[in-house]
Amino acid sequence: MRRTNESAAPAAMGRSTLALVLAILISLQGTPHVRSDASDHRYKDGDSVPLYANKVGxxxxxxxxxxxxxxxxxxxxxxxxKTEALGEVLNGDRLVSAPYELSFKKEKDSKVVCKRKLTKEQVAQFREAVKKDYYFQMYYDDLPIWGFIGTVDKEGKTDPSEYKYFLYKHIQFDIHYNKDRVIEISARMDPHSVVDLTEDKDVDVEFVYTAKWKETETPFEKRMDKYSQSSSLPHHLEIHWFSIINSCVTVLLLTGFLATILMRVLKNDFMKYAQDEEAADDQEETGWKYIHGDVFRFPKFKSFFSAALGSGTQLFTLTIFIFMLALVGVFYPYNRGALFTALVVIYALTSGIAGYTATSFYIQLEGTNWVRNLLLTGCLFCGPLFLMFCFLNTVAIAYSATAALPFGTIVVIVLIWTLVTSPLLVLGGIAGKNSKTEFQAPVRTTKYPREIPPLPWYRSTIPQMAMAGFLPFSAIYIELYYIFASVWGHRIYTIYSILFIVFIILLIVTAFITVALTYFQLAAEDHEWWWRSFLCGGSTGLFIYGYCLYYYYARSDMSGFMQTSFFFGYMACICYGFFLMLGSVGFRASLLFVRHIYRSIKCE
Incomplete structure (x- = not known):
């Protein structure tokens, strides 16, 4: 293919975006693998160490x-x-100073925090929390602490009305230090120090805590390593590598099969068409050559198509940048809010790519109303995401949950969209409009389209999408469980190198299966391949959403209207983003293929 100006502007835009992202990387990473309110995490004996209570649920x-x-x-x-950063607020963190005083290397033996009388209403509130397995989360010198607030006695009882509910009132903190730094902390609830919450009556409670300090030789730089060990256990690594091997075998078999079939079929097609040209020029053409005058006929709804292509390209760029940050260690365990901050900032900075891609392609398709196309590009992904956010934020407000964003945070996001995203989108659109590149079609398009012959049902759009989405999904579904367990659970995912390999495999399989289905469609003399290739490429997103149903009902214990709304609502937006991104990959691969085969034959 000849290189045109179409790729020059995105390259320049990509370099500037990369520079900005690297600046974000430095600001997110800060000191290696640690971040705290304390300036250097060094303390003297008796110094106050920051302890924050985060949330319960x-x-x-x-x-x-x-x-x-x-x-x-x-x-x-x-x-x-505590004042949280943007990513921490988006993550639902609401830190407040905890009532426990854990001074550096100062042991406490059953120190009373407070004595109070719980009213019937408060007893019922605690009992309901214990019944739902409420946990608490705290941060001590930026190290996470978890614990359950109570326990349920079900021993020998089959009727839930006979269960007994107990509130833990004694927390034991075990803290490890190395010289003048905190290395590790854990919280254990004393099972022998509980309060019975079974009956609705006033209860006297004395909340107590104990602090034990122990020296360790673990260096400060490795204090976060233990939180990523669960992902690196031999059993989990074995499953991860099995996933990689399974995906690689799928890719090799698929690519080998497609390459063999397509090369042989195309070679026969080229030889046949060359012999037909030598034997008789007026001989009726059949197969994909027969529709050479229609194959580059521009698709219907070209403004919508260009907007989808631009949005998908932006999301693809966003994903690549996120992987770059992950592979260099920015998203280490409990770097609170780093991922959400990166998503918001990088999406805003890459909006120019969406504007340029959509508008330049729309101009190539001989579109005239590029302003409307640019508005459509800006709203195609953000619009559904905004509507879903409004609904879910309203639900969170009704539940008084920390997932409800404060008004100030919403103002910040709106300002980012107004002052960064929109201007870059417009600048990208103007650059795309002024690129003045023409659509590279190796054959001329006839004035009137040929009629598409009747095709069997399995060659229609829906069956083709099912075929196109199944193979890419089968290459990633094993890894999907670990991703879901991390995003919608309490597991920690840290093996980003394996995830990146799986992502590359996903792209390869999507491109190859879309190219193959495009060839079969053209061979059946169906020239409307533009939208079909995009829909087939993006159909993996529909399979991922189908997996959401399976995960929710078969692999998780999530329940309740709020959690169900958040899970299916935000996963719908994520899968929609996958649809746009992979649809763009499928179309680009098909476009390269179609240009190649029609450039290789002689057409009048």
Whole structure:
């Protein structure tokens, strides 16, 4: 293919975007694998170490979290909210100073936090929380702490009305240090120090905590390593590599099969068409050569098609940048909010790519109303995402959950969209409009389209999408479980190198299967391949959403209207993004293929 100006502007735009993303990388990473309020994480004996209570919520509903003091825990009156970054707020973090005083290397033996009388209403509130397996999360010197707030006694009882509910009132903190730095902390609930919440009556509670300090030789730089060990266990690694091998075998078999079939069929086609040209020029043509005058006829709804291509290209660029940040170690365990911050900022910075791609392609398709096309590009993905956010944020507000964004955060996001995303989108659109590149078609398009012959049902759009989406999905479905368990559970995913390999395999399989189906479509003399290639390429997103149904009902214990809404709502947006991204990959691959085969034959 001849190189045109079409790729020059995106390359320049990509270099500038890369520079900005690297700046984000540095700001996100900060010091290697640590980040804290304390300036250098070094403390003297007796120094106050920051301890923040984050949130509480049902263990099986990761999106349904509440502020720590929404439950009637001890309040000293000196609690202060911590100012969170944008990503932390999007992640649902709401940190407030905890009532426990854990000074550096200062042991506490059953120190009383407070004594209080729980009213019937507060007892019922705690009992409901215990019934739903509520956990709490804290951060001590930026190290995470978890624990359950209570336990249910079901021993020997089959009737839930006979269960007994107990609230833990004694927390034991075990803290490890290395010289002047905190290395590790864990919280254990004393099973012998509980309060019976079974009956609705006033209860006297004395909340107590213990702090034990122990020296360790683990260096400070490796204190976060233990949180990623679960992903690196031999059993999990074996499954991960099995997933890679399975995907690679799929790719090799598929690419080998397609390459063999397509090369042989195309070779026969080229020889046949060459002999036909030598034997008789007026001989009737058949197969994909027969529709050479229609194959590059521009698709219907070309403004919508160009907008989808632009949005998909932007999401593809966003994904590549996120992988770059992940592979260099920015998203280490419990780097709070780093992923959400990167997603918001990089999406805003890459909007110019969407504007340029959509508008330049729309101009190539001889479109005239490029302003409307640019508006459509800006709203194609953000529009459904905004509507879904409005609905889910309303649900979170009704539940008084931390997932509800504060008004200030919404203003910040709107300002980012207004001052960064929209201007870059417009600049990209103007650059695309002024690129003045022509659509590279190796054959001329006739004035009137040929009629498409009747085709069997399995050659229609829906069956072809099912075929196109199944193979790419089969190459990634094993890894999907670990991703879902991390995003919608409490597991930690850290093996981004394996995930990146799976992503590359996904792209290869999507491109090859779309090319193959495009060839079979053209061989059946169906020249309307533009939209078909995009829909077939993006159909994997529909399979992923189907997997969401399976995961929710068969592999998770999520329940409740809020959690169900958040899971299916945000997964619908994610799968829609996958649809646009992979649809763009499928179309680009098909376009290269179609240009190649029609450039290789002589057409009048």
């Amino acid at each position: 049902p263990f099986h509903n990761p999106s349904e979290t509440y502020r720590y003091f929404d439950l009637p825990f001890c309040v000293t009156g000196h609690e202060k909210d």
